[in-house]
Amino acid sequence: GSCSMLLLTEDSIIAARDKYGRTPVIVGQKDGAHAITSETCAFPNLGYDVCYNLGPAEIVEVKADGITKLKEAEKTMQICAFLWTYYGYPVCEYEGKNVDLMRYESGLEMGRNDDTEVDFVSAVPDSGIGMALGYSQGKGVPYQRGIVKYTPTWPRSFTPSTQERRELVAKMKLIPNKTLLKDKKVIFCDDSIVRGTQLRDNVKDLFDCGAKEVHIRISCPPLIYPCKFLNFTASKSDMELITRRVIQRLEGRHDKDLQEYATTDSPKYKAMVESIREELGLTSLKFNSIETIVKSIGLPKCCVCTHCFDGSSFD
Numbered sequence: 001g002s003c004s005m006l007l008l009t010e011d012s013i014i015a016a017r018d019k020y021g022r023t024p025v026i027v028g029q030k031d032g033a034h035a036i037t038s039e040t041c042a043f044p045n046l047g048y049d050v051c052y053n054l055g056p057a058e059i060v061e062v063k064a065d066g067i068t069k070l071k072e073a074e075k076t077m078q079i080c081a082f083l084w085t086y087y088g089y090p091v092c093e094y095e096g097k098n099v100d101l102m103r104y105e106s107g108l109e110m111g112r113n114d115d116t117e118v119d120f121v122s123a124v125p126d127s128g129i130g131m132a133l134g135y136s137q138g139k140g141v142p143y144q145r146g147i148v149k150y151t152p153t154w155p156r157s158f159t160p161s162t163q164e165r166r167e168l169v170a171k172m173k174l175i176p177n178k179t180l181l182k183d184k185k186v187i188f189c190d191d192s193i194v195r196g197t198q199l200r201d202n203v204k205d206l207f208d209c210g211a212k213e214v215h216i217r218i219s220c221p222p223l224i225y226p227c228k229f230l231n232f233t234a235s236k237s238d239m240e241l242i243t244r245r246v247i248q249r250l251e252g253r254h255d256k257d258l259q260e261y262a263t264t265d266s267p268k269y270k271a272m273v274e275s276i277r278e279e280l281g282l283t284s285l286k287f288n289s290i291e292t293i294v295k296s297i298g299l300p301k302c303c304v305c306t307h308c309f310d311g312s313s314f315d
């Protein structure tokens with residue numbers, strides 16, 4: 001696992017970032033006061049500006065009038081790529097890179113290289129929106145809201161502990177726009193496919209609304225290894241991942257040739273993606289590559305954790 005922490009003392013806060021910096025710890029400042037967060041979206045409306053990003057394993061003591069280093073940062077960083085593609089709130093910045101901008105740029109790059117003929121590009125809201133805007137720009141077709149989120153009062157759909165409740169939340173909060181979808185060929189951008197159950201239901205709804213073609217584009221590569229650091233993908237076992245179930249079907253074992261399956265455009269990768277496409281009932285399916293994600297984040301590959309896509313790890 002991986003853990004950052006804040007300790008509240010009588011007159012200070014001691015902040016410690018996890019060993020490999022998988023999650024951010026950021027100090028904000030206003031008029032002689034300091035605040036600490038992992039999500040910079042907490043700052044603007046409270047009047048704080050970012051003044052310091054802790055490095056991996058760094059420990060600082062923060063008082064109203066200043067910051068004292070208790071332990072220097074380590075050099076090796078493995079910040080979670082999933083923060084940008086899914087978890088982060090769009091206005092947040094980690095290591096100076098804005099979440100929405102990263103999503104836009106990764107969609108832009110994918111859209112430029114996609115020759116599928118469609119009427120418009122849309123998003124599975126909210127986390128697919130930044131990518132879809134970039135995709136639409138890169139591909140040169142309009143962005144329209146084929147699905148709209150009903151209300152932010154529903155929790156995130158992975159949060160409830162039972163699958164039944166997760167599916168209910170996922171269904172209730174997304175409403176397809178029938179008028180826009182009828183007889184149209186549409187690309188939908190989404191953040192990731194974990195189990196695939198939510199997406200399969202959403203896609204069925206889109207076809208039921210009269211969509212002629214539903215093409216799904218995913219902002220990260222296939223999730224092949226469960227997260228052992230943060231449990232961000234919320235999967236408890238390998239077999240909860242749709243990729244592993246497909247590999248089991250194709251190979252008779254869910255853990256065979258994983259590196260080949262993780263290699264974009266290898267024959268095994270293509271067979272896995274095709275099998276997922278078929279299972280979810282999609283017209284076409286494409287995943288982003290690790291290279292495009294890392295390029296869009298703007299940090300060197302060695303500084304970004306991509307374990308759940310390629311199994312790479314420092315631990």
Ligand code: SF4
Binds near residue numbers: 080232233
């Ligand atoms: S394994 Fe995946 S979700 Fe976990 S820290 Fe690494 S990139 Fe993030």
